[in-house]
Amino acid sequence: MDLRRTLAGLGLATLLAACAHPFYAGDLQPGTSRQQVLERLGPPTRIVALPGGERLQYSTQPFGHHAWMVDLDPAGRLVGARQVLAAAEFQRIVPGQWTATDVEREFGPPARVDGVASWDGPVLTYRWRDVDRSDMFYWVYLDRQGVVRRAHQGMEFINAPDNERN
Structure with missing residues (x-):
C-alpha cells in the first residue's frame, strides 16, 4: 500500500509540474527594465536581435507547450510580452x-x-x-x-x- 501511495504522489507531482509553465510573462508591465525581467523570469532560452531592440525568448520546448516572446526597446525597457504557441x-x-x-x-x-x-x-x-x-x-x-x-x-x-x- 505504501508503494501505491508513493507512486500516486510521484504521479501527481509530475502532473502538476507538467501543467505549470515557469516563464509566465503575461503580467509584466510595459516599461519594465531588462534587469527586472531577468530577475523575474531568469535567463532566457535565447536572445534575438530585433531592428528596434531585442527579444528575450522563454521557451518550454521540447516538452512544454509555451513560448513567451519578451520584446525590449533599444533602452532595454519592455515593449510587450506574449505567448506565441x-x-x-x-x-x-x-x-x-x-x-x-x-x-x-x-x-x-x-x-x-x-x-x-x-x-x-x-x-x-x-x-x-x-x-x-x-x-x-x-x-x-x-x-x-x-x-x-x-x-x-x-x-x-x-x-x-x-x-x-x-
Whole structure:
C-alpha cells in the first residue's frame, strides 16, 4: 500500500509540474527594465536581435507547450510580452516568404527538427495546446534553402484511447 501511495504522489507531482509553465510573462508591465525581467523570469532560452531592440525568448520546448516572446526597446525597457504557441500566432506564417530564421525569431527553437521521406527538407515541429487544452503539433516544412513551403497543425495523440480494443 505504501508503494501505491508513493507512486500516486510521484504521479501527481509530475502532473502538476507538467501543467505549470515557469516563464509566465503575461503580467509584466510595459516599461519594465531588462534587469527586472531577468530577475523575474531568469535567463532566457535565447536572445534575438530585433531592428528596434531585442527579444528575450522563454521557451518550454521540447516538452512544454509555451513560448513567451519578451520584446525590449533599444533602452532595454519592455515593449510587450506574449505567448506565441497558439493557433492565431501560427497563422502569421507565410509560406514562400518566411524562412527558418523568421520562424525561430517568432516562435523560438522548435521541439524537434525532423526529416520525412515524402519531403525534401527539414520539418520543424512545435508542441502547443489549443483552446480546449488538447495537445497539438504544428509542423513547418522548409525547403533545402530554408524557406517555408507549407505549415499545418495536427493532434498529438499522447493519451488517445486504444482504438484496437473497441
